[in-house]
Amino acid sequence: MNRNDLLSGDELSVSKALTVVESDRVAARSLIGSLPEREYYVIGITGSSGAGKSTLVNWLSVSFSDASRTAVLAIDPSSPFKGGAFLGDRIRMNRASRSGKILIRSMASRGMVGGLSPSVFDAVELLGRCGYHYIIVETVGVGQAETDIVNLSDVVVLVLAPGIGDEIQMMKAGIMEIGDIYTVNKMDIHGADQLANRIRSVLDLADVKREIVKTNSLTGTNVDRLYQLLIGELNRREKSGKIEESRQRRREIAELNTAFSALKEAHSRGVKLEAIMECINRLREDG
Amino acid sequence: MKKTRIIVAKPGLDGHDRGAKIVAMALRDAGMEVIYTGLRQSPSDIVNTALQEDADVIGLSILSGAHMRICDRLLELMNEKGIADKPVVVGGIIPHDDVEILKKKGIAEVFGPGTSLKQLEQRIKELAEKK
Ligand SMILES: Nc1nc2c(ncn2[C@@H]2O[C@H](COP(=O)(O)OP(=O)(O)O)[C@@H](O)[C@H]2O)c(=O)[nH]1
Ligand SMILES: [Mg+2]
Numbered sequence: 001m002n003r004n005d006l007l008s009g010d011e012l013s014v015s016k017a018l019t020v021v022e023s024d025r026v027a028a029r030s031l032i033g034s035l036p037e038r039e040y041y042v043i044g045i046t047g048s049s050g051a052g053k054s055t056l057v058n059w060l061s062v063s064f065s066d067a068s069r070t071a072v073l074a075i076d077p078s079s080p081f082k083g084g085a086f087l088g089d090r091i092r093m094n095r096a097s098r099s100g101k102i103l104i105r106s107m108a109s110r111g112m113v114g115g116l117s118p119s120v121f122d123a124v125e126l127l128g129r130c131g132y133h134y135i136i137v138e139t140v141g142v143g144q145a146e147t148d149i150v151n152l153s154d155v156v157v158l159v160l161a162p163g164i165g166d167e168i169q170m171m172k173a174g175i176m177e178i179g180d181i182y183t184v185n186k187m188d189i190h191g192a193d194q195l196a197n198r199i200r201s202v203l204d205l206a207d208v209k210r211e212i213v214k215t216n217s218l219t220g221t222n223v224d225r226l227y228q229l230l231i232g233e234l235n236r237r238e239k240s241g242k243i244e245e246s247r248q249r250r251r252e253i254a255e256l257n258t259a260f261s262a263l264k265e266a267h268s269r270g271v272k273l274e275a276i277m278e279c280i281n282r283l284r285e286d287g
Numbered sequence: 288m289k290k291t292r293i294i295v296a297k298p299g300l301d302g303h304d305r306g307a308k309i310v311a312m313a314l315r316d317a318g319m320e321v322i323y324t325g326l327r328q329s330p331s332d333i334v335n336t337a338l339q340e341d342a343d344v345i346g347l348s349i350l351s352g353a354h355m356r357i358c359d360r361l362l363e364l365m366n367e368k369g370i371a372d373k374p375v376v377v378g379g380i381i382p383h384d385d386v387e388i389l390k391k392k393g394i395a396e397v398f399g400p401g402t403s404l405k406q407l408e409q410r411i412k413e414l415a416e417k418k
Contacts, residue, residue, distance in 0.1 A: 038309050081316065097332065
């Protein structure tokens with residue numbers, strides 16, 4: 001991997017770099033550190049399995065790519081049994097894939113129960129530094145992954161759909177804290193209006209002002225509206241300083257993750273906890 | 288830790304992927320990360336996917352009888368895109384006489400109808416490690 005190839009966003013080099021990021025966290029940090037920082041935005045797309053997130057991203061990513069360089073990270077859970085994974089999001093992303101303009105990468109959550117793999121934080125930073133301006137991250141929103149995607153993203157779209165149990169999901173406490181924009185996908189299916197109304201009333205009760213967009217991801221209907229809302233939201237957040245906050249948070253989490261990996265590695269090589277603590281204390285005294 | 292990543296793709300126009308899915312699930316259960324592309328993938332789609340996913344192995348399931356044409360085009364495009372080092376394995380219905388021809392062209396392995404999932408898994412692991 002040549003640094004210039006990475007900086008110019010050469011797909012093969014970036015793809016190989018993502019493998020490094022996924023396999024070796026310490027090497028990942030030095031690789032990322034060798035590239036200059038750039039501005040980029042992370043758009044989180046989350047929701048139940050089967051809501052139509054991948055199908056939606058198939059259109060949404062094309063809208064973003066018309067504006068600037070765009071990458072998609074599609075994350076699916078690793079199976080607890082032997083850690084394999086079935087990564088099937090690309091099945092729904094032919095349009096984006098064939099546009100020839102979007103880097104799509106499937107990632108497994110790798111051992112983090114329900115949550116996002118720590119290397120996702122490095123992956124977005126790498127992509128950002130390789131010149132990808134918009135990075136769309138699709139995750140299944142369950143358990144820990146819900147808070148992880150909020151920590152990772154500058155803006156989060158919560159995708160819901162009729163007929164897959166989201167009507168009940170909606171009543172769950174805390175659902176209002178996940179989405180910045182709500183999408184009721186499968187608007188062509190019976191129950192979509194009802195679901196949208198339900199979300200509206202839950203948000204109203206909580207006195208939370210959020211946009212709700214109904215989409216049909218088979219035809220792309222209203223995806224442009226969602227795109228416009230996202231761009232508007234990103235602009236607003238940039239002005240209010242919220243984007244800078246998200247960046248800080250991402251940086252902090254990435255650093256903590258790496259520190260943890262390094263400690264874990266040292267520990268597995270027989271370095272005793274006492275020695276590690278002593279080392280940390282010494283560093284602290286030195287200021 | 289490096290995980291084995293394999294693409295399971297279904298090129299050509301024949302319309303069902305039950306066999307490919309069974310293989311994909313078995314490889315997942317063997318601890319691999321399987322990128323599943325779905326039906327009707329052109330050689331160019333598959334090469335694009337392999338490049339973006341940095342797969343260790345590319346697996347094709349071909350039932351249509353068009354394996355020669357598909358493999359020729361695939362290998363040609365892989366060369367063009369600089370990923371000729373990735374091993375390609377083919378499963379499905381491949382006539383006995385064609386197996387050697389495909390291997391000569393550069394296909395790393397052809398899995399005949401009698402191949403067990405265990406053998407398949409074993410060989411793919413070998414190829415991924417050799418790479
Ligand atoms: N009727 C209808 N089906 C959809 C729509 N969007 C997605 N689907 C279907 O819903 C299923 C799940 O879609 P997928 O994108 O894989 O969902 P994900 O698990 O959230 O990524 C697929 O069979 C899609 O074809 C939609 O707007 N309307
Ligand atoms: Mg999906």
